[in-house]
Amino acid sequence: MSQLRLLPSRLGAQASRLLAPHDIQMFSRRSRSSGPPAPFPSSKRGGSSSYMEEMYFAWLENPQSVHKSWDSFFRKASEEAACDPAQSRFPESRPSVSSRTKTSKLVEDHLAVQSLIRAYQIRGHHVAQLDPLGILDADLDSFVPSDLITTIDKLAFYDLREADLDKEFQLPTTTFIGGSEHTLSLREIIRRLESTYCQHIGLEFMFINDVEQCQWIRQKFETPGVMQFSSEEKRTLLARLVRSMRFEDFLARKWSSEKRFGLEGCEVMIPALKTIIDKSSEMGIENVILGMPHRGRLNVLANVIRKDLEQIFCQFDPKLEAADEGSGDVKYHLGMYHERINRVTNRNITLSLVANPSHLEAVDPVVQGKTKAEQFYRGDAQGKKVMSILVHGDAAFAGQGVVYETFHLSDLPSYTTNGTVHVVVNNQIGFTTDPRMARSSPYPTDVARVVNAPIFHVNADDPEAVIYVCSVAAEWRNTFNKDVVVDLVCYRRRGHNEMDEPMFTQPLMYKQIHRQVPVLKKYADKLIAEGTVTLQEFEEEIAKYDRICEEAYGRSKDKKILHIKHWLDSPWPGFFNVDGEPKSMTCPATGIPEDVLTHIGEVASSVPLKDFKIHTGLSRILRGRADMIKNRTVDWALAEYMAFGSLLKEGIHVRLSGQDVERGTFSHRHHVLHDQEVDRRTCVPMNHLWPDQAPYTVCNSSLSEYGVLGFELGYAMASPNALVLWEAQFGDFHNTAQCIIDQFISTGQAKWVRHNGIVLLLPHGMEGMGPEHSSARPERFLQMSNDDSDAYPVFTEDFEVSQLYDCNWIVVNCSTPANYFHVLRRQVLLPFRKPLIIFTPKSLLRHPEAKSSFDQMVSGKCPSVLGRWLMGGLVAHGPLLSGLFRPHLRPCLCNSSWLIPHWGRVGSLAWWPPDMVWLGSLGLRSRARAGRWVLPQLQSRAHLAVLGELRCGRPGGGLISTAGHGVSFSYSFSVLSLMNQIDTTGPGDPVLLPEAFSLLYPGVEGQIKHLKDQVLELRCDPGEDQGGADVGP
């Protein structure tokens, strides 16, 4: 690792000789040198000169014969020459050799100055003074670009000399450094470029390929005098810094040995965020959704969102009892929602900070999804009312791939939030890791370049520069509706948390940090020196805020109970009762009238737009759908259509997102029709069902799981009155989004008392398609189900619904299209929201047996294993079939009571009804070998006999299945023979509850043993097919 380097003062001797005193100061700040300046290649110079001469003489003969940029350049140069006879070197006719040389020199010098200006615009940030500690280059490189004039001798790079410094040069239209002046001396040009690009702000924007956007940025930063602050603005800034700093000091005084992940070293972030919010509010924004990691989060809650201080302080009291169910979470992960008046603009503003897990950056797509949904519900298609702000750490921003995935959603029509302001707390360290070991890119922000987002680096010890940059960032977002990054280059005053010793690993850096004067003191001294505030006013401001903290602290001690509900980031007004509980524990019937089914079916089999030519293959599919509707049946795709369509009719917005979902990976869905003759003309029949229906969004996503699932989770967070579904291309791909599943979906309610009704559609099935794709890994979802699998529920009147309420998510494996229809509808009709994981079929999408009649959809409910069994008084002494098995085995079954086609409650597996045999396509047995958990645990309880899928997969291979189809069928039939030996007592013996369970349970041991013995005997081998050969990508 290279050593940290303290920059010596490297004032170039020549510079001090040549430049005015203010210039000397400017040069001295960035006098890094990379050795002698490289000479300008003479061949190149000669070449460009003669080319220019050619242009010039051609222009003299006919101005229209050259490009208009040359025309304008020569015109200006001639005008200038006309005004100044000394410069008048433009010949009227073909010139003499000496005058041609002079002309060339003039033109060349002008071009050189243009290049010089451009060099500063492109590379000025490399030498900007960004690090408040003055020890590390923000771009991790001490190299000084040779085309920046850091010493006088570098003028030679442009073939300019010291004598040229006082010559006047015409300014090109691509710079605004002149203000109202069109010419400036070279000396002044360099000085102004220095002051714009090489001081405390480093601008990266010249990679943007939109000229208008580049011009906009140049104007904002180059125009002389742009960074002027009124004394009122300075006082506000000081007051905000006081709050930020004193809040940290207060926590440190009261809870010196508690982890706080303080903001010390980047206190300026509070005024920075407030500026972005003020400026955005001024431009019409009414709702800001924030996501951020641990660092400075408490400060943001207190001073940006304005959460009551006592509620923050009571989080430090370990004795307080939580009033809500669930585990809760540490204080620096909790979310918050607050509607208030923005005092600067006097307008209403809603601020929410989305709760997040430890997993850095995981919240980014979630914030984006929530923002998109809020924009959608407000009809804010341009993002003029709702916006997002994401705060990042430098190490996480560079290192976490989800940042990249989230950026790639930023400009997609169905995912854009019309621009996000990103703020990076670049404290130049990640836990204990030096940035030179943590990233390969020059800046931590380089990931943002992929979407052409401008990046404004700024020295966080210069609060006015920070505020200016933030206000431009907010304006940029409002003007162009695109992302922008503010990189606050700062330091971390303490260790990673307050208990850590940073000198172990960063000794030199921390020696400097210990010497560092806090930004508040620096800024206060400046304002006092210039007379903007008095010392007394400053001290009063501090005392005032300290008093506020002390008073809140006093009140916090009176608190007896901790309400996690007070930390909700997404309240759903009216959905729950006043105590935040579901209004009932019942679920309406999920069936719908036949005429609605018929109408949806007809639209699903038609092309609602006129003169719209669809593919002939699709016409055939639509005809097939029409036939099914005539026969009053549905397949899987139609059942989904029926569920979505009927919810849309009821005013429920439906959004389906994922890779290739519009057509469907298995080409069964076809929700977007494409005109075969007109490019990009499409039709979504689902949006042509009823004139007053809710909108349906179906969108192919980018090829991301982590980012897109996070996004949809955030979307589902915004409102309970929507059905939001994410479909994996194959179910196993969900593991790329595992962080969202583990940290948000399975545990979100327990940690943050937050409901979420996201639906995951995970294509699953053991019918080949390669060893990976045959399984969506249901064992993993089961493993993460509920906390205590030994807890037996209390059987109450409302058990059928309350069992769903009590679980962390609902996992289902539907056997029939009708089940799928009911379970989707139930998801919205339930009086609460739970994530729903559906293992969806592949081969069943076309299996002739996988059909349901309208009769199964016009009435009734979503069947639920235990609900049906217990509440319905139906005892199914016999095999249950779920998923794939049902249609495969159905023709062979005669006496079984396979009535219960999906799981209503995953936790139920842990206390599975003892006399039930589950024959599912979930493959728990093989999964048990892969996951080594589920089956042993279940069997040890002796409640369960899992007979399905006796052997599939390679022995010991860790794979789920083999590649071929034959295997699954062979073991299906083995299962069938096993089933015929099971002693079933037949369906439908009614037993009343709760007695049923207790009556049956004592006698179960023997029965289970009997079943297990049979399983062992009948275990079938998949034959020769021992390989896990893949079938393709």
Ligand SMILES: Cc1ncc(C[n+]2csc(CCOP(=O)(O)OP(=O)(O)O)c2C)c(N)n1
């Ligand atoms: C995905 C993930 N990996 C690892 C960690 C452990 N961790 C917590 S903070 C941290 C360093 C973060 O550095 P940076 O992003 O620069 O933020 P800072 O703490 O410096 O503000 C690490 C590695 C984590 N929280 N999340």
